[in-house]
Amino acid sequence: MNRSKPSLTRRQFLYRAAAVGGSALLLNTMNAWGMGIASRASAPPALGGSGKGKKVVILGAGLAGLTAAYELGKLGYQCEVLEARGFAGGRCQTARKGFRLQELGGEEQVCRYDEGHYLNHGPWRIPLDHQSTLYYTRLFNVPLEVMVNDNDHAYVYLEDGGPLSRRRLRGAEIKADMRGHVAELLAKTVRGRQLDTQLSADDQAMLLDYLAHEGALSTSDLKYRGRNGRGYAVNPGAGLKPGTPSDPLAFNELLASKVGKVYSAVQEFPMHATMFQPVGGMDQIPRAFARRLGKAVRYHAEVQRIRQAGGKVTVDYKDSASGRLSSTSADYCLCTLPLSVLRTIDTDFSNAFKDAVKAVSYAPVGKIGLQMGRRFWEEDDNIYGGHVLTDMKGINVISLPSGNWQQKKGVVLGYYHYALDAIEASALNPAERAEFALAAGQKIFPAYRSTYENAFSVAWHRVQYNLGGWAEWSEAARERAYPLLLEGQDRVLLAGEHLSYLTGWQAGAIESAWQQIEQLHKRASA
Numbered sequence: 001m002n003r004s005k006p007s008l009t010r011r012q013f014l015y016r017a018a019a020v021g022g023s024a025l026l027l028n029t030m031n032a033w034g035m036g037i038a039s040r041a042s043a044p045p046a047l048g049g050s051g052k053g054k055k056v057v058i059l060g061a062g063l064a065g066l067t068a069a070y071e072l073g074k075l076g077y078q079c080e081v082l083e084a085r086g087f088a089g090g091r092c093q094t095a096r097k098g099f100r101l102q103e104l105g106g107e108e109q110v111c112r113y114d115e116g117h118y119l120n121h122g123p124w125r126i127p128l129d130h131q132s133t134l135y136y137t138r139l140f141n142v143p144l145e146v147m148v149n150d151n152d153h154a155y156v157y158l159e160d161g162g163p164l165s166r167r168r169l170r171g172a173e174i175k176a177d178m179r180g181h182v183a184e185l186l187a188k189t190v191r192g193r194q195l196d197t198q199l200s201a202d203d204q205a206m207l208l209d210y211l212a213h214e215g216a217l218s219t220s221d222l223k224y225r226g227r228n229g230r231g232y233a234v235n236p237g238a239g240l241k242p243g244t245p246s247d248p249l250a251f252n253e254l255l256a257s258k259v260g261k262v263y264s265a266v267q268e269f270p271m272h273a274t275m276f277q278p279v280g281g282m283d284q285i286p287r288a289f290a291r292r293l294g295k296a297v298r299y300h301a302e303v304q305r306i307r308q309a310g311g312k313v314t315v316d317y318k319d320s321a322s323g324r325l326s327s328t329s330a331d332y333c334l335c336t337l338p339l340s341v342l343r344t345i346d347t348d349f350s351n352a353f354k355d356a357v358k359a360v361s362y363a364p365v366g367k368i369g370l371q372m373g374r375r376f377w378e379e380d381d382n383i384y385g386g387h388v389l390t391d392m393k394g395i396n397v398i399s400l401p402s403g404n405w406q407q408k409k410g411v412v413l414g415y416y417h418y419a420l421d422a423i424e425a426s427a428l429n430p431a432e433r434a435e436f437a438l439a440a441g442q443k444i445f446p447a448y449r450s451t452y453e454n455a456f457s458v459a460w461h462r463v464q465y466n467l468g469g470w471a472e473w474s475e476a477a478r479e480r481a482y483p484l485l486l487e488g489q490d491r492v493l494l495a496g497e498h499l500s501y502l503t504g505w506q507a508g509a510i511e512s513a514w515q516q517i518e519q520l521h522k523r524a525s526a
């Protein structure tokens with residue numbers, strides 16, 4: 001190390017250490033030194049005055065539309081929600097027995113899971129700092145349970161993992177050994193006085209003490225020789241069974257496996273190890289809204305045209321069941337349709353605004369849920385929830401259910417993929433998608449295929465009324481189009497996950513609704 005360079009700050013040092021040691025070590029070190037990430041807090045805006053005597057037509061009964069209708073209704077506004085589907089929730093859907101889905105140009109799937117089993121094929125996890133989503137689960141008494149988002153006991157399976165290819169490794173083995181080896185390296189660097197210009201003697205002593213605990217190093221020679229947190233070769237038991245320690249994976253093998261690639265996504269913000277899920281399915285949240293909104297939501301109302309004239313907004317819609325055309329007028333309109341859909345609708349927006357609506361792209365995303373007749377991951381492998389991470393093409397992750405523990409059956413998420421993988425798999429029919437998922441999962445779990453019973457899959461970019469998983473903004477579009485869309489057009493305001501920096505999260509939809517109803521109320525009260 002070049003001693004003539006100016007000292008690094010603690011934070012700079014730790015960020016650089018991350019390049020060597022990986023983000024788990026960094027995060028732990030930062031948390032130990034009190035540099036953790038702040039949590040977000042949220043509640044709907046406290047709005048004064050009243051909306052009595054004013055009508056708002058809300059387009060779409062996804063979480064943004066439902067939130068807006070609920071909050072504006074409390075203020076006295078008359079809200080009419082037009083929803084093309086026959087149910088509330090939009091992307092917030094749960095597939096259970098009898099649930100039907102027909103993708104554009106595809107065959108209709110009818111979910112055949114046993115009673116009590118389901119797949120959240122849209123949103124499936126609530127991070128603990130998404131206080132806006134949790135605000136409504138608390139308010140509406142939607143029971144939550146823990147969603148195991150990171151399980152060190154689940155496997156990592158790499159096809160392109162160098163010396164570690166095609167081995168079922170436990171996450172705990174990899175993390176313990178990487179932490180140990182990196183801690184050893186860093187500790188030896190400190191003891192070799194190579195950080196003298198960057199850390200004070202006191203900081204170095206504290207760092208050495210921390211690394212010895214972090215990496216389970218022997219304090220005499222700073223060597224990592226494994227730790228019991230990575231698991232035993234033979235587990236301890238009663239009587240004369242102290243257990244047999246397991247050998248650590250070699251540092252050079254771990255490096256050559258490039259195992260970091262499967263961890264990068266699951267360590268993005270806000271991927272906490274523990275998350276929440278509503279008991280019985282994510283759609284319990286929109287159902288709770290819908291019960292409270294009652295007849296304010298008009299289902300099967302497919303918006304076709306939006307016009308503004310004479311201080312009113314007029315929306316034409318078609319009954320998607322009968323084909324009958326109708327129209328409704330209001331003082332304001334809050335449009336929560338995904339921009340991928342809004343751009344196909346006849347509006348009198350300015351050309352600049354129409355261009356802004358077209359400026360964002362939507363993510364191709366797919367999921368499949370496989371009902372297994374036996375919970376082999378629990379019974380044979382002692383894995384309770386969490387994700388199997390893999391580099392197998394088109395799979396990305398296999399997730400194990402965080403509920404119905406120890407029952408006979410369970411629904412396994414067989415893949416969750418994006419971009420090109422999602423586009424390629426969506427060309428397959430449902431049976432072919434299931435076969436694709438089974439062929440991959442079978443490589444990891446011997447009982448995968450023999451216990452398989454039935455499947456339900458979705459390719460969100462082929463789903464009418466969504467045409468994509470979530471909005472994906474380029475930097476240029478954020479700069480150019482986003483501010484315009486936030487402004488709305490006269491009496492039409494927009495809301496939805498796409499108008500947030502939390503795209504792809506329910507919190508984005510809810511917080512966007514909170515922000516836009518505040519604007520709407522200001523305009524209506526002016």
Ligand SMILES: Cc1cc2nc3c(=O)[nH]c(=O)nc-3n(C[C@H](O)[C@H](O)[C@H](O)COP(=O)(O)OP(=O)(O)OC[C@H]3O[C@@H](n4cnc5c(N)ncnc54)[C@H](O)[C@@H]3O)c2cc1C
Pocket residue numbers: 059060061062063064065082083084085088089090091092121122123124125126133301302303304336337338341365367460465466468469470495496497498503504505506507508509
């Ligand atoms: C695969 C996947 C995984 C996800 N995972 C998570 C997660 O784990 N946690 C999380 O918090 N979030 C997650 N999300 C994101 C979350 O689902 C969305 O951000 C949120 O549900 C979007 O809500 P919204 O109201 O903005 O849009 P939507 O839910 O899309 O609502 C728009 C509504 O408009 C309706 N509509 C469309 N066209 C018309 C029309 N012409 N006329 C009338 N109505 C129309 C639609 O039917 C829909 O009800 C995930 C999303 C996907 C797709």
